[in-house]
Each structure stands twice: as structure tokens, then as C-alpha cells.
Amino acid sequence: MTIPFFDGHNDTLLRLLDAEGVDKERAFIEGSKTGHIDLKRARTAGMAGGFFAMFPPPLKTGQAAAGSPALSPDLPPELAWSDAMASTSGMASVLFRLERAGALAVCRNAGELRAAMARETLAAIFHIEGAETIDTEFRSLELLYAAGLRSIGITWSRANAFGTGVPFRHNVDPDIGPGLSDVGKELVRVCNGMGVMIDLSHLNAAGFRDVAAISSHPLVATHSNVHAISPHARNLTDWQLAAIAESKGIVGLNFATGFLRPDGKFVADTGLDVMVRHVDALVEALGEDGVALGSDFDGAMMPAVIGDVTGVPKLLQALLDKGYGEELVRKIALGNWLSMIERTIG
Template sequence: MTERELIPVFDGHNDVLLKLMTLGGAEPERMFLDGTPKGHIDLPRARQGGFAGGFFAIFPPPVGRSMDISGPPPGAGRNAGLPAELSQADATQSTLAMASILFRLERASEGALTICRSAADIRLAMERNSIAAVFHIEGAEAIDPDLQMLDVLHAAGLRSIGPVWSRRNIFGEGVPFRFPSSPDTGDGLTDAGKALVKACNRRRILVDLSHLNEKGFRDVAAITDVPLVATHSNVHAICASARNLTDWQLGAIRESRGMVGLNFATGFLREDGRMVSNTGLVIMLRHIDALLEALGEDGVGLGSDFDGALVSASIRDVTGLPRLIDAMLEHGYGRELVEKIAWRNWVGMLERTIG
């Protein structure tokens, strides 16, 4: 596929801000804008791969722990428990640091990256060939029970939030990185978590279900008045990871006119649950087939988890996105459907959620 023919990709999840905070030194924005051999995404490679934008996640990492962005997450394992809880003070420090990097990226990029607060902003950024970045939080440990920080972050541009990562916090409990396992692994949302979901609905902040356990998922479904969205999750019937979505969860998402972004992490794709790079594109297409069957053509997108997971060597990094696009076309998906999966469905979903 030539550059002229590239189908743009708007992606449901990346962890590039964590990479920049961890590895970027005094000027992390330069690492992104000038390019780096490290990780999965930077501006030169994004241009090469047709990466038009996506959800730029802020994930508060464990304190004092080096995060290996190319390997399994902390605590990963076939019978893993939940990682340790994180204090609000520690989470606030890293959350604000990554938010600052995102703002600095926008300023330093001179129009090459735009923080988008609405679907209209995304469309305009794409028209201008500017990477459209949605400010997203993965794990709400920085937010206080009175939700004052939520107001501050929303005013700064926050438009999407996963209440939990795969650990407990004051809002609920995430799923462990466990295989094989059902997502029914613990308690649901706390009262504070239910209040957070309602507050997000009022502020038109998307609530991401990707790391919630089954009871928490049910709680959100019972409370929310907007579509159910899992930004980076796969099909449990194919890969029995606790992180993946069961048939009833997919049914609830479809009933709400919601959406799922395909996670590229090999451990959430493979039938054996192994996190190994020697994983072909065929298994990704199998998950997309199953998601299309469960959700319909308007309910499926991509949620790569770039810079936060081990991905297939067939893709390698953001420059490999055209290979996945080509594989979908060769698999028999028409160009209109491929464009929906690649970017149109996400933009349409954001029109129905954040406005």
C-alpha cells in the first residue's frame, strides 16, 4: 500500500505518554517529534504508518518500578493476582507529569499534533494532517472521592477515562492479568465508582470498560446513559484471558450501540494466552470476525495498546498498520468496512459520547 493510498487509523489506545515520561529525559516531546528507535510510536513513524490519532492514555505506573513497554505488564501471569494499590499522591504526580507532556507536545509540534475535545476537533485535525489526540486516563487513582480533580482534568481536556487499571482503587477493582480466567474476579464499583460514572456522563466523558471486572462492567451498564465502550479488548471465546470480553458483555455493548477496539497485545489474542511476538495477523483477523459478528459493522475499531504491550512482529510498531489494513482487505472486507474499523467508527462513537 503506497503512502497515497494509506487508509488513516484512529486508534483506541496507546501508552506513548508513559514511554515519554519514562524514557524521554528533560525534553520528552523531542523524543516524539524527532523520532526514536524505542517503543512503537513517534511522529515520523506515525506519518509513515498512516496513524491519524487516537486515545493518548495516561497510566499511573507503580511507584519505583521501571515499566517495560515491550513486555508483559507487572503482575502478568497465568494465575496472577492484582498488582498493589497506588496512593492518590503518587498517582497525581505521574498523571500531571504525563498530562504536561501531552500539552507540551501540542505546543512544540507546531500543528503536527492537536489535543481534541470533540469529534469535530478530530475531523478538523485529520483534515489538516495533524495527529488527533484524545486525552484519556487509564486508572483514576489521581482523582479524589469528591471529584474535584475530575473537574480540573476535564477543563484541561480530559474526554475519556478508565476508572480502574488492573488493580483496586477507591472506585472499583480491575481484572488481573490471568489466563485462563473469567473476568468475574472480584467486587464491582464502589459507591465512589458509581458516582464517578454518573459524573462522567454529565460531563460527557467517555467511560472505558477495558480493565473492569465483570461486576464492575455490570454496574456501569446499569448506570450509564451512553454507549458502552471498551477501547482495547478482545474476544474471550477465542482467548480466555480475564482481560477479554465474554459473549454477554459483547451483547450488552451491542445493545447499547457501543464499541470495542481490537487490542494488539499478543497475550490477549492467542488461544494459548502467551505473550510472544511470533504471532501472525490471522489471529487478529479471527478476533475482528468475531467482533463484527457480535457487534455489527459499526461496533468495531482498533485499540492497539502501542507502547504498552508486546505486539506481533508482523506489525512491530505503528509503521506496520498498513500491513494490518492490507490483511483486512485481502481477508474480504470491503474498503468501506475497513475504513469504518480503521477510523470512522471511533469518530462516530465519540460524536455520540463526548460530542
């Protein structure tokens, strides 16, 4: 039995953009031996679609990558709008070339998403991770929205004009740094009005509180885990989970090993049991309608037992083996994201 699933976060577009000397569309459509997602593997796994993130990477300043033992406890430097727009435009170009090639469909609402799935086409939601691509007068937001943007993570793990992210640090609380700027608060209001989902993953606690106070939409963290199990700054504390539950929001389980493990280590020797433990805690905190998947494929170290997108059915089977009914597993895999997209994007 293959259970279809929708993934709350992947960084596949950045991987493809960075692949030099490669026919990017062909590599995605025909499959490759690199990365975590391509079309062949997605179809084999039962992937119905996902949020395809456009993450403007840090400048090449020697900053260690997330999960590296040499990672600095400090936030990376802020990124200029021009640098963010250049990389985002590159990733958007890859996305739309894949759409023209028939590899996927960029979906602007739940109706288009359902239609894509009905014809067995990979459904993609245009998401940006870190709002550096948005200028403070929101002119580029209008342009990106017209292109298909429907989901924004206000920050990555750095500061920008709108708010401050959390550092990649273990055994710390996410309550680090200031809240949203005035223009950051206005960004939330504008996105609510446009039908653009706000993603709280990477945002610090003060910014989270500001979004919770301002937003008329359910609170969403597309790829975060439970701080009580893995006390990483990237994970959600009890009060944050309670706020998400009160808003009838959703959290997508992040597969990155350092955000799963209690010791915070980015090592592949990480079992399905700890992933199920996070799901158990999320279901307890958020209810059956508040839990989904947010893998972070192509952006983080995966448990060896998962490996790539073809490993997702192993997690779903582990939930069934734990005693989760098939109806609930199908909601976690797909139904809860579809419901959230209907309630926020339209």
C-alpha cells in the first residue's frame, strides 16, 4: 500500500540551481544519483507534491553550513536585497522550466493542487524561505505573487528587515533577539490579505509572538520539531505548540537529524523511533488535524533509514505499526496540508 504524501519543505530548487554543468530539467525528470528528490523517486515514493522553497543562501564568507561541527553560534550576516533577488530569480526560473517540461505544476490555490494530483502531476507550492527577496515597500511581493508565490518564511536563521531568526544552536531556547520590525508586522497583514501563508519555522520567539498577535490565519511551522525532545533553537517550545493549537494551525515534522535527536547531533545514524516520538508529541499537543510532514529534503542531513524521498513510506509504515490508524496516517501524510492550504491560500 502506497500512501500519498505532501511535503511541507524541500530545498531541491537550490540544489538544482547550484548544480554546475548539469541539464537541470533532465536531471530532475530522468533522475540522478545526487540529492534527495527527483521526479522518478518522488513518484516511486508516492509524493503528491510539496512546498518548493526558494532559499537565498548566505554569502560566501566561510560561514559553516547548518549541521557542521564548525558552525558558529552567531547568526550569519544579513543578505542584501539584490543578492536575494538574484538567487530567488534563478530558483524560480528552474521551477518554471520544470513546469513547462511537464515535471510538475505550480499551484496557486487548493483547487489547482487537487487538479494536479488528480492527473498525477507533482503539485508545487511556490515558497520563499527568508523574506530578503521582499523589499520594504512590497513592490517585489506583488511581482512574486503574480508569478505564483503563496507561502513566505519571514526569516531563515539570520536577521532581515522584517525580523530575526534563531541561530543553529542546541540546548538553547528560541527566545533570542527582538521581535518583528514595524514593516515586518505590516508584511504579516499584507500576506493575510493576499492569501499568502506565513511560515514560522526559523523565526525567533519574539517574532513568533508578534505573528500570533497580528495574524488572522492559523499559525504554521512548515518544518520544525519538538523542543522538549530535541532542545534546539529551531524547535518549538510548549507555549509555541499551544499557540499553534489554539489557532488551529499545523507543524510539519522536520527530518533533519540534528533537530530530531535529543543530543542535537547531525549524524545519519538516527532511527525511525525518534521521528515517531516527535509525531507522538505533536499529535498530543496539536491534535490529529495539526500534524504533517516537512522533510527539509535537499537542505539537511537525513536519517540513513530515510535516505531520500523514497524513504518516506518507511516513516508512514512506522506510524501504522505504532498503532496509528490508516485514516490518521493519511491526514498526517497529505490531508492536513491540503486543509491548511484551503484555509490560508484559498
